[in-house]
Amino acid sequence: MQRPRIWPRHAAMVAVSAAMLVPFYWVAKTAVTNENIYAYPPSFLPEDPHLFNFVDVWYLIPFSGYFWNSAIVSGIAVGSNIVLNAAAGFALTKNFPGRRWVVLLLLSCMLIPFQATIIPAYLITAKLGILNTHLGLAAPLLTNIVCIFVYKSAFEAVPPSLLQAARIDGLGELRILFRILLPLSKPAIATNVILSFIWSWNAFLWPLLVTRDAAMATLPLGLARFLSYVEDTTGALYAFVCMVLIPGLVIFLLAQKEFVRGLTSGATKG
């Protein structure tokens, strides 16, 4: 029996992947040159590439300060996401009165765009006295409904007999969650880490509203400020974009296997 040829399919996939990577390549190419992006005809290969644009970004603005602010905010968001989402997901695997309504409420909340909740969110943050703080910057990202359902799906895949055995051995519900369910749900954790990190790392509107001084600005705000100050350095601007993108890419590449498994783990269940 003749095996089907797979190279045409692979060639098509390579072509589509290459087309999707062109914008990233263009950003990286502009970052290592001083080419004007409007130059015509555009050159595909970089001419006289160098890394000095990255040095410019590092020193012309307080990049390290912005970076640490973003890292702290993302760390708070990722940490609280893992704990709160896992706890909520675990609760939703149990039978309790009104469970269906809770699920419906959560799903309906997903329909409300963030922009519609900005004013109440701002007022609550102000009442709590955490405006212009790292916690205030991370506040709307402390939990996420999508990830709650990712955890719920992952926890439901764990055999109930395992949980019953743990209960017979005297484990409480919290210890079952942290000692048994979470170690068995690494794909769900990876999914949550990647999504919450990228969302908090790239957040622009909320940090713009709650920061009062430049020392609390995160990288997206720094990028906007850099763009307003520096008008003639296309290369430095794109170098800034690369420096903002790299941490997210590293985290995604590190956890991509678990991420893909986490997103598809619930797909074949009834």
Next chain:
Amino acid sequence: MTLRPILTSRFALVPGAIAAAAFVWSIYADLNAGGLVTGVVTDALGQPAPGAIVTIGERNITSNFVERARVTTDAAGRFRFEENASHMLRLQATGADGARGEPTIVRLWFRAQNVELAEPLRLRSRTP
């Protein structure tokens, strides 16, 4: 549970390698950040230009380059500036006879990096 599987996983190795590279780079930068800029000024014929004035400007985000200092070349046409605190400089030489050279941009890998210019600052011949 031993630490070995955690420490040898990619989640520890990659951040560890990045942190180690940043640490080594920081030490290298610290050891070579003396703020020393040296070079030679030559005339239009390539001969050393004693008594030329080298104007040193530093890159600033709000304005392009701000003049930081002026130093004078010695008998061998050499100049030396020891208080550079910037990562990007603009050097322009003016000869004793008033001839000026093209501005030269010097880009450094870190602030106050010690650097000796590979190419001399060349003065243009003065038009009568």
